[in-house]
Amino acid sequence: MATQTTAIQGKSDALAVRLRPNHSLAFPWRDPHSVPQQQLAEFIASLTEACANNPDNSNMYTCLGIAHAINYDVYRSFDALEEARRIEPGNFFAQFKYAELFFRLRLMDRAEEETLAALELAANNWELSLARRQLAEIRGLKRKGLTGPLWTKSLMVPAIGFLLFLGGAFSLYLVWK
Numbered sequence: 001m002a003t004q005t006t007a008i009q010g011k012s013d014a015l016a017v018r019l020r021p022n023h024s025l026a027f028p029w030r031d032p033h034s035v036p037q038q039q040l041a042e043f044i045a046s047l048t049e050a051c052a053n054n055p056d057n058s059n060m061y062t063c064l065g066i067a068h069a070i071n072y073d074v075y076r077s078f079d080a081l082e083e084a085r086r087i088e089p090g091n092f093f094a095q096f097k098y099a100e101l102f103f104r105l106r107l108m109d110r111a112e113e114e115t116l117a118a119l120e121l122a123a124n125n126w127e128l129s130l131a132r133r134q135l136a137e138i139r140g141l142k143r144k145g146l147t148g149p150l151w152t153k154s155l156m157v158p159a160i161g162f163l164l165f166l167g168g169a170f171s172l173y174l175v176w177k
Contacts, residue, residue, distance in 0.1 A: 040071055051080075058088035062097055069101060077101055092121040096131060103138055112138045 047064040054060060065080035081101065084094035099114030115138060119131040 035070060040067065043067055044071060056087060058084040058091045058094055061087065062091070062094045065094075065101075066097060069097075069104070074101070074105065090121055092118060092123060092127050092131075095121055096127075096134070100134060103134060106141075108138055108142050112142070 044064070044067045047060065047067055051057070051060050051064055061080045061084035065077045065084060068074075068077035068080055078098075078101065081094060081098040084091060085098060088094065095114065095118040099111055099118050102108075102111035102114055105111075112135065115131055115135045119128070119135065122128040122131050
């Protein structure tokens with residue numbers, strides 16, 4: 001973890017992200033929906049390069065995971081956030097954003113589990129309030145039944161039934177014709 005302020009400088013000053021030692025991250029956009037695609041691609045490229053140059057900085061990997069999530073690249077976002085958590089297991093922001101990604105994908109059981117882990121890592125009232133608010137939203141959605149279905153049962157029986165139905169319909173068609 002960096003002990004001094006680390007700055008990632010992209011091709012323009014609008015791409016600058018400052019990482020502070022107390023895990024507070026200043027992300028360059030307030031509204032991620034207003035980010036031009038070109039600027040986002042440049043930012044992701046500069047963050048990827050910065051992560052390669054400084055592989056032990058979990059904050060950079062967290063920012064890279066957020067940028068990939070803004071770009072709707074879920075797998076790369078998961079990879080970056082998992083790497084941030086691996087580098088620094090006690091990093092609240094990396095854990096919180098990892099949990100938030102599960103929440104955004106509506107995988108509520110896993111989101112609740114990861115948010116509880118983030119709640120354990122919270123070091124101040126602001127971090128506690130973030131984690132508690134997300135946990136309340138998750139539990140509220142779970143109560144309302146807005147979670148996705150759990151695919152715990154095999155689809156073999158319905159698939160065989162459907163194939164038998166198609167075979168029977170085809171046989172009736174041949175007999176009738």
